[in-house]
Amino acid sequence: LGAFDYISKPPDLNRLLTTVRNALDKKELVIENKILKKKVSKNYEMIGESxxxxxxxxxxxxxxxxxxxxxxxxxxxxxxxxxxxxxxxxxxxxxxxxxxxxxxxxxxxxxxxxxxxxxxxxxxxxxxxxxxxxxxxxxxxxxxxxxxxxxxxxxxxxxxxxxxxxxxxxxxxxxxxxxxxxxxxxxxxxxxxxxxxxxxxxxxxxxxxxxxxxxSLNERRDDIPMLIEHFSEKIGVEQGTAPKKFSKKALELLRAYDWTGNIRELRNVVERLTILGSDEITEEDVKLFASK
The missing domain is CATH 3.40.50.300 (P-loop containing nucleotide triphosphate hydrolases)
Incomplete structure (x- = not known):
């Protein structure tokens, strides 16, 4: 009987399509909101595992x-x-x-x-x-x-x-x-x-x-390589260039610095090295452009 009713009285296809379309739109909106929320959160991401x-x-x-x-x-x-x-x-x-x-x-x-x-x-x-x-x-x-x-x-x-x-x-x-x-x-x-x-x-x-x-940054030196990588990627996006890599010795030298200006100072130094340094930031670049 149910099958007969379905055949003799088919559903309103326009209404059905509208319902499906609305459901898909809502799902897409939820996905977009989640993506947006992730982007907003990334702007204020706390970098570090110390x-x-x-x-x-x-x-x-x-x-x-x-x-x-x-x-x-x-x-x-x-x-x-x-x-x-x-x-x-x-x-x-x-x-x-x-x-x-x-x-x-x-x-x-x-x-x-x-x-x-x-x-x-x-x-x-x-x-x-x-x-x-x-x-x-x-x-x-x-x-x-x-x-x-x-x-x-x-x-x-x-x-x-x-x-x-x-x-x-x-x-x-x-x-x-x-x-x-x-x-x-x-x-x-x-x-x-x-x-x-x-x-x-x-x-x-x-x-x-x-x-x-x-x-202070001096109290969490283990986070410095991770912060440098984060800032390098962010600066690369801002400038439309590929993020620069830092050599192991360059990282060691930066990790040993006395960061009186904390995270803000580190970010400025990474930007300076990105602009003035070699394709791969070396120990010499750090001594030349980021020396205290």
Whole structure:
């Protein structure tokens, strides 16, 4: 009977084709999204297999799915921002905004407006209402880089935002609810800053639920050959050329250097050697173009 019904009343082929096409489109979209996600993740890839970096990756895997606040410490150029990006990308908030604020680059008189926004007329140049970074990051993550340079008045407002999940724009007494995960970073010794009255101890304890110390490059020398290979490939793509190989002696020499500028300095040296060095980077190239 079922076969007879199928023959006597054939299905709407156009509808069937549309259903199949829609299903294929959805599958293709999922695949494209996965590929895109991999590309985004690769931009912030943490290169290295040293115990120090492996330990950080393990911490991120445990912490990222939670909403726990993270305080990242380490010298300039060590890659603190990469840790912040990884925490966001591996969290449930990865589809929401990741908003970065360099607290050291914003004048102290403007930091509150930058973070919390302002209303028209709040100060001379406030010609219209403006949302701050906390509102922009709603449902996502805000990364407060170099938070040790933030003014005490701004620290007080950040503390309130963390305690109450509310902010108020400069010049307004209206509260705005925000749902933001805070990740902060600093190259300063906050314990010393607290002792000298430049950083609030109560804010420190609010931020430092999870502490992540990013090691200097000198503390993870085993990762240097892998980092050099990574930067060489990346620079080759940027310049449209084949990545250059480094001789064993060249790698040994670079591995022994004192990298005071950390990852940032290493990347610059690899680019310099790529441009000025031989087809295969030799020990002589390193001594000539990358000597300290």
């Amino acid at each position: 115990p120090e970096i492996t330990g950080i990756k393990e911490i991120i895997e445990k912490v990222a799915p939670t909403d726990a606040r993270v305080l990242i410490t380490g010298s300039n150029g060590t890659g603190k921002e990469l840790v912040a990006h990884w925490v966001h990308e591996k969290s449930e908030r990865h589809a929401a905004p990741f908003v970065e604020v360099n607290c050291a680059a914003i004048p102290s008189e403007l930091i509150e407006s930058e973070l919390f926004g302002h209303v028209k007329g709040a100060f001379t140049s406030a010609i219209k209402d403006r949302a701050g970074k906390f509102e922009t990051a709603n449902k996502g993550t805000i990364f407060l880089d170099e938070i040790g340079d933030m003014s005490l008045s701004a620290q007080a407002k950040v503390l309130r935002a963390l305690q109450e999940n509310k902010i108020s724009r400069v010049g307004s007494d209206k509260d705005i609810s925000v749902d933001v995960r805070v990740v902060a970073a600093t190259n300063k010794d906050l314990s010393k800053e607290i002792e000298e009255g430049r950083f609030r101890e109560d804010l420190y304890h609010r931020l430092a639920v999870i502490l992540v110390k990013v090691p």
